[in-house]
Amino acid sequence: MKELIIGKKKVSELMLGMMRVDGLTEDALYALVGTALDSGINALDTADVYADGVCEEKLGSVFAAHPSLRDQFFLQTKCGIRKTSSFIWYDFSKKHIIRSVEGSLQRLQTDHIDCLLLHRPDALMEPGEIEEAFTYLHDRGMVSNFGVSNMNPMMIDLLETEVTFPIVTDQIQLSAAFTPALNSGFNVNMENDAAVVRSSSILEYCRLNGIIVQAWSPMQYGFFEGLFVGSDKYPKLNEVLERIASEQGSKPEHVSAANAAPDTITPEAVAIAWILRYPAKMQVVLGTTNRAHLIAAAHAPEVHISKRQWYEIYAAAGNVLP
16 A cells, blocks of 8 residues: 655555544444554544544543554544534634644543644634644644645645644545536636636645645545445446446456455445545545445555546546536
8 A cells, every 4th residue: 555654654545534433332443443454554534523522532442452553553633623512613723722632632542643634614713823732732742743624725825824834634525426626627717517616726736735635535425415336326437436346356246345355346446546546645534434345445555547547437427528
């Protein structure tokens, strides 16, 4: 598996997401992260807001029970989303950032986080205040690196007017069936709906600035509307993914991660490989809690996607090139 460099650490191009682990037992979660390591995945992504901190607590319990495990992973969490039972808002104040990290460290039962992401943009953010928070956390060894989530280029540029730490990553939604970050680039100077710029060319910006693109929801269409692999809403896309999977060495028809042999290339792996094929520094966040699905997804870096196949997958999802 290809490795990326974040700070001083080598990190796998696949990352295991912890958003849905609150329902797992400690033993099941230990088995899941162990499967990740065995599959070459050494990066974990979580957030203080996931299940109101329960996901971090579950992972922290695993670290506490298996002390040697923590340092085998690049550990990333996020802060900035605040919520009550009836209301959600965003807060990048110095006080909240520091308190959030202190809470995450306690729940995760660790003394440091390898990367902290600002989770969703705070329109009221003050870059100088964020710099003070980052400096406080970095100087005390609490956080090693910093990134953002769901931000466009102007927001990152605004941060960097006063934030002196490199923004190492931007986590955005991207999949073969969710491509707003790509569509406007194909439709420059057009009058169709696809020409609407929704992401402010974030992919190109990250390429220009060496920022790692972390793709979340790589199997989803819409905003958590469902999985596109196997969905009757995407027959052409599934046909193409299955064909390419077959050409790469899987069984010819309807192989899914649920019933695939450990060394089988699945349509899911092809869909992930499609994301990795984009020529930026790409990292895919896998949200599965199923070990079989994780093993299947870990084969994605082995899949070769030609340029023609990449465009074929893009078109099969319903996109029309001008």
